[in-house]
Amino acid sequence: xxxxxxxxxxxxxxxxxxxxxxxxxxxxxxxxxxxxxxxxxxxxxxxxxxxxxxxxxxxxxxxxxxxxxxxxxxxxxxxxxxxxxxxxxxxxxxxxxxxxxxxxxxxxxxxxxxxxxxxxxxxxxxxxxxxxxxxxxxxxxxxxxxxxxxxxxxxxxxxxxxxxxxxxxxxxxxxxxxxxxxxxxxxxxxxxxxxxxxxxxxxxxxx
Numbered sequence: 758x759x760x761x762x763x764x765x766x767x768x769x770x771x772x773x774x775x776x777x778x779x780x781x782x783x784x785x786x787x788x789x790x791x792x793x794x795x796x797x798x799x800x801x802x803x804x805x806x807x808x809x810x811x812x813x814x815x816x817x818x819x820x821x822x823x824x825x826x827x828x829x830x831x832x833x834x835x836x837x838x839x840x841x842x843x844x845x846x847x848x849x850x851x852x853x854x855x856x857x858x859x860x861x862x863x864x865x866x867x868x869x870x871x872x873x874x875x876x877x878x879x880x881x882x883x884x885x886x887x888x889x890x891x892x893x894x895x896x897x898x899x900x901x902x903x904x905x906x907x908x909x910x911x912x913x914x915x916x917x918x919x920x921x922x923x924x925x926x927x928x929x930x931x932x933x934x935x936x937x938x939x940x941x942x943x944x945x946x947x948x949x950x951x952x953x954x955x956x957x958x959x960x961x962x963x964x
Contacts, residue, residue: 758945765949769808774956776809777910781931783923786819788915788940789828797943799836802861804948806838812860814909818921819866822846829865837861844904867904869925876902876926899926911955913948915940932958 758766769776782801788794798815805813817832819825829845842859846866879902883889889898900906908927914920916939920928934951936943 762944762946762949765946765953766808769949769952769956772953772956776952777932777955778810779812779814779907779909779911780805780810781814781816781909781912781924781928783912783914783920784815784817784940785921786817786821786824786828789817789831790824791939791941794940795831795835797940798832800945801943801948802835802837804945806860808949808952812907813862814905814907814924815861815863816867816921816923817863817865818868818923819846822866825866832863832865835863862905864905868922869920870922872904873899873925875904903927911951913951915943915947930960932960 782798784798789798802813802815815832817828819828825846829843832843833841835841838860840859841861841863843863844865844867876899880889880894880898884891884894903926905924905927908929909924909931911934912920912923912928912931913934913936914923915936918935920933924931932955934954936947936951938947
């Protein structure tokens with residue numbers, strides 16, 4: 758660790774505010790096709806746990822579905838915690854409880870719009886079957902039917918100030934951090950800057 762990284766780590770350690778417990782990294786297929794991208798991802802997941810995270814979610818947007826199987830295969834080889842769940846674009850739109858307790862969840866090509874549409878379809882089916890009256894539907898009913906069950910505290914996106922259709926419902930109260938570097942240049946110091954920025958903010962949760 759360089760001197761500047763050590764300085765940032767010390768600021769983080771001495772900060773009064775808690776670090777983010779759930780960190781989300783939003784990537785694109787282009788990010789992961791760059792040389793060394795998977796090594797960077799392994800390192801970033803490790804930094805997250807090193808600096809206080811309890812869970813990491815990685816969302817990879819995919820424009821060319823033909824590359825999804827290759828990405829999924831490589832992601833399953835990551836040097837990451839043993840309990841890492843990788844889900845691909847073959848998801849049927851229903852919740853997957855196998856992701857609930859995994860400390861690392863990697864979602865490939867599973868966009869927020871499609872996820873929300875799947876939850877609405879399931880609710881509509883439950884209403885048609887008489888399992889729930891329309892006027893009884895609340896936010897919890899929607900959340901229970903999402904593929905991605907938890908709200909991240911901090912969402913980090915490299916290289917561009919947009920979320921690539923990530924977790925539309927879940928990230929509404931998350932703190933968003935956009936880096937000024939691309940994924941290939943993402944290092945420990947960029948992660949620490951994101952965490953320190955989070956710790957410096959006063960979270961309002963929509964209030």
